[in-house]
Amino acid sequence: xxxxxxxxxxxxxxxxxxxxxxxxxxxxxxxxxxxxxxxxxxxxxxxxxxxxxxxxxxxxxxxxxxxxxxxxxxxxxxxxxxxxxxxxxxxxxxxxxxxxxxxxxxxxxxxxxxxxx
Numbered sequence: 001x002x003x004x005x006x007x008x009x010x011x012x013x014x015x016x017x018x019x020x021x022x023x024x025x026x027x028x029x030x031x032x033x034x035x036x037x038x039x040x041x042x043x044x045x046x047x048x049x050x051x052x053x054x055x056x057x058x059x060x061x062x063x064x065x066x067x068x069x070x071x072x073x074x075x076x077x078x079x080x081x082x083x084x085x086x087x088x089x090x091x092x093x094x095x096x097x098x099x100x101x102x103x104x105x106x107x108x109x110x111x112x113x114x115x116x117x
Contacts, residue, residue, distance in 0.1 A: 005111070009094035012061070016088025019068075023081055030085065037089045044106060052101040059090050059100060 020030050043054030057063055068083025070076070093099075099109030107114050 006095055009091050013088060013091035013095060016064075016084055016091055019084045020081070020088065023077075023084070025081060029081070033082075033085050034089055034092075037086055041106075048105060049103040051106065052103040055106075056100045058086065059093060059098075061087060061090050064088075064090060 020027075037058040040054045040058035041051065044051030064083045064085075064087030066083070067086055068080050071079030071081070071083055094111070097111055097114060099111030099114075102108040102110070
């Protein structure tokens with residue numbers, strides 16, 4: 001099952017790369033902002049529950065899709081691009097095994113436990 005999930009997340013990652021390519025924006029912007037969603041981990045400074053919520057907001061596929069769709073609808077190009085980057089970053093994290101967080105621990109994710117036992 002893990003192989004199947006990784007293949008699915010890889011396909012989503014490639015869709016995100018393709019979508020960014022269609023924007024015509026320099027790849028430097030993609031590289032500069034690709035890891036920005038990880039700033040949401042700072043929420044863990046306020047505790048596991050707040051950290052899980054902040055992390056999950058910025059790592060949920062729906063957040064990226066919502067930003068993209070709103071950007072398209074409102075004709076805000078930067079919001080479209082932010083949505084593409086959020087979506088692509090989330091797929092990349094899933095490929096590496098980092099899932100959405102449960103509120104009890106950063107290491108407890110919907111894809112299983114991460115890190116050292």
